[in-house]
Amino acid sequence: MSKRFVQRDISWLYFNERVLKEASNPQLPLLERLNFLSIYSSNLDEFYKVRIPALLAIDQVIAKKENKPDLSNALVEIEALIQQQQELFGSTLAVILPALEQKGIKFHYKEKNIPTAIIPEAKAFFYQHLLAYLVCIPLEKENKSFFPVNNQLYLLLQTSSKNETAYYIVNIPSNKSDRFFTFKSASGHTHILFIDDLIKEFIGDLFNNETITYAGSFKITRNADLQLDDEYEGDVLEEIEKLLQHRNSGLATRLLHAPDFPAEALKQLISFLQIKNANIVQGGFYHHLSDLNQIKINDDTLYFPKWKYTQHFNEKLFDTLSKKDILLNTPFDSYDTVLQFFNEAAFDFNVSEIYVTLYRVAKKSAIVESLISAAQNGKKVYVLIELKARFDEENNIKWAKKLKNAGVKVVYTKANLKVHAKTALIKRKEKNTEIFYGIFATGNFNETTSKFYTDHILFTQQKELLEELHLLFRFLVHKDITAKDLNFRKLLVSQFLLQEKFFSLIQQEIENAQKGLPAEIFIKLNNLEEKKLIKKLQEAAEKGVRVKLIVRSICCINAEFHSNISVRRVVDRFLEHGRIFLFHQNGNPQIYIGSADWMNRNIYRRIEVCVPISDPEIKKNIINLMDTYWADDIQGVQLAGNGSNTFSSSFHQKGFSAQMRLQSLLNEKNNE
Structure with missing residues (x-):
């Protein structure tokens, strides 16, 4: 039987290799290729700042216990992989520079x-x-x-x-x-x-x-x-x-x-x-080649064509949400709808309370400015801001102080817990009744990163979902209830049965497969590491469930453990960031979107929220989106059993690009 797991850091290095490979794509404009070299370099620097210290510490413990001074096999393999990638970096740059020179740009290197x-x-x-x-x-x-x-x-x-x-x-x-x-x-x-x-x-x-x-x-x-x-x-x-x-x-x-x-x-x-x-x-x-993204030339042919964001609404958002849920898929859809949500709430005379979780905030945040205006307009505004968001701590501290000075109630999480959920809640009075409006998202409330991260944002007025979200905010912000008072029936919240619910959904697919019914699990994540969930997916595969995974970055499941498991990775113009969980349920699919990757930190040390999708039209759109990504044979690659990328003959050639297809589909839909 194949080994169950791929070592986390080896997997991450193969992801960074895939980013590096994008710089060699002859279809891309030249300065965009330089930008992928910049991203690769920035990623590797972070790896050395965060992961290598952890690995060295583990190595020292092992060395003391076993009286073995040599580096561990993992560190030896890591060094070898990085060396190979650095050579590829150099050879890629050696191709880009002459091509720039042909355009009259001499990069003296x-x-x-x-x-x-x-x-x-x-x-x-x-x-x-x-x-x-x-x-x-x-x-x-x-x-x-x-x-x-x-x-x-x-x-x-x-x-x-x-x-x-x-x-x-x-x-x-x-x-x-x-x-x-x-x-x-x-x-x-x-x-x-x-x-x-x-x-x-x-x-x-x-x-x-x-x-x-x-x-x-x-x-x-x-x-x-x-x-x-x-x-x-x-x-x-x-x-x-x-x-x-x-x-x-x-x-x-x-x-x-x-x-x-x-x-x-x-x-x-x-x-x-x-x-x-x-x-x-x-x-x-030269070092610190993440600086390559500083190179700016006044020539549109050197960059991606400007993206056409799809605008949806020219009426009050609350009026639309009273009739139906809305799902945005950014950056294919404009992020302006999120800004509109907070802007309306800040001024609307019927809005009394606003709650929001902030993890990574834009340096110039229109959302935070709306929250400040809301407080100045007499709303009760509660912001749960995560000060421990790595490398964004200083920016978040700056905004926390500004929010406090404006009269916003700012809450920080405990030292041993991060709130990574991407949620917002508005309490509004309508006809002498208090109505909730809310947002559940896979990405941060950050209008800057929304331009180059793919994410999914659900706007809803569904009573049961939002009452549960209100309970969570009461627990985190007001602290007027305890964990024992929380009973989530709809939402999946880590620390409160999220893992158990995913086990249950996987188990249902296993039981359907054993009955001879169609059984499939289709998941899109940034990172897959948590071993209990991986083992449950492997058990499902062994018992006849088709397991399809799209994992952008760290992927610790052995893709060759069983023939029923397939793992793909898509790297393209926009960073894949959305988390989608799709369970076949014998033709009545159950779908969740949310903030939670399947990593130890997300499952055990963070507050994450995943929300069920009930609207039939939105369900259909999400299934189409997932199928579109699975069919990508230009930017998508298969993962091998050791975590490496397997490049098909159509890679970077003519074929099917998910991100381009999604933009095209949305343009067609909005031109109907």
């Missing part, structure tokens, strides 16, 4: 000298702009004041003077300046250079009696996972703010350096930084 024709402008930029941000640190044992910032770029300079060698560290100020110098020459050609190369070229003029014999880039990646004690009982906002101050001073997990670093220079650097236990990784000549 790994060139020893700056072209003579642009030296005057480049030198002026160095002296007038870059030099203001540069700090030069000698590598001297007595110099204890320097501490390399997490993910900050640096150059190591090796100098020679009177047969003596010295070393200096100079920052590359990409956090204060654009990473690239762009100049359009008189001939009409656009030149793009890394500021790294400008510093290398001109900084030698500032060393009076020393000659620079080597200049190479490096960066330190540190453990950036905030560890808030599960039993912490104090002010969560205050504690998160304190922890954020230490994020950039966490344990060094990786030293990434240029491939031509002299051995002695590397030895001196490791000693000076005191990072002997970090992974020493030979990278490319």
Whole structure:
């Protein structure tokens, strides 16, 4: 029998490989291909900041127990996979750069000298702009004041003077300046250079009696996972703010350096930084290539065509919802309907209370501004904001303070629990009766990410669903009821029978299969890791249930465990983010959408909400959407038993793209 599980981090690396493969797609505009390289690089940096520290910690525990100093097999495999991907990164870039040059865009990459024709402008930029941000640190044992910032770029300079060698560290100020110098020459050609190369070229003029014999880039990646004690009982906002101050001073997990670093220079650097236990990784000549997304050229042919968002409503949303439920599929549908929901609620004289969960908020959030206006208009506004949303903590703290100052009741979750649910609830008085209106979504209330994440948003006035949601808000916000008072019959809420309900739905399919009835489970997720649910899916497959899975990222189920299991991954222009759970139920499908991936953290340590879909037309649309994704043979790939991507002959060729088809279908529907 095949092994049941794929190691989580190996699976994630294969997902990042799939992102990297998108950069090699010859059908994509050139700067969009560069953007996929940027996404790959950003993902890998986060992997080193968050996952590698965890793996190293586990490795150290195992080493102590077994007296085995070598790296674990998982870490060895991880390093090998990353090395292969870095080579693919380089070869992909080597194809994109000549193609850009054919369009009159010269990206100077790994060139020893700056072209003579642009030296005057480049030198002026160095002296007038870059030099203001540069700090030069000698590598001297007595110099204890320097501490390399997490993910900050640096150059190591090796100098020679009177047969003596010295070393200096100079920052590359990409956090204060654009990473690239762009100049359009008189001939009409656009030149793009890394500021790294400008510093290398001109900084030698500032060393009076020393000659620079080597200049190479490096960066330190540190453990950036905030560890808030599960039993912490104090002010969560205050504690998160304190922890954020230490994020950039966490344990060094990786030293990434240029491939031509002299051995002695590397030895001196490791000693000076005191990072002997970090992974020493030979990278490319440039690091932090997530900055590639900063390159902007005024040429529409280099980018995706502008997306045509479908607008739905030009009447009051509450009037529409009193007649029927609405399901938005963003970004194919405009996110403006969500904004309209909050805007109407903020001003409507009949609205008395607004509840919302916020996880990742846009930096400029029209939704939060609506909530502030609602409070100023006399509504009771309750916001449950998650301060522990990784890498969004500072932004969420900013909005939390602004909301509080406006009179909004802001609630933070406990240290050992995240509220990841994407829900909103409005209480409105109609004909002397209090009516609820609500939103259940698969994605955050974030108008920025809505433009490039695919998500599903249900607007409803269904009484039973919203009364249960109100109970959940009472438990989380008002705390006037306890967990014992919560009895969810319709909603699936983690911590309250979500896992058990999914077990029950899978079991029903098993029983139908054993009776000879059609039985199928069709699920679309971001991540699949939780072992009990995986085992239940495998049991279903063994007993005759067809199990179809679309998993964007981490997928720990062995896709070859049984022939009844098929797993696909779709990576395209928009990040697949929606979670859909479809159970055949002998031709009467039961469908849920919601915030919950099937990961340990979602099932056991978060509040997640999944909502049943009852409207026949919406059910039909969701089934069509799922079938559309399953048929994607251009952007979709099969997963193999070891978690790797299996590319078909039609991959990136002519065929069927789900995202393009969905936009086309919605345009057709709205033009009827």
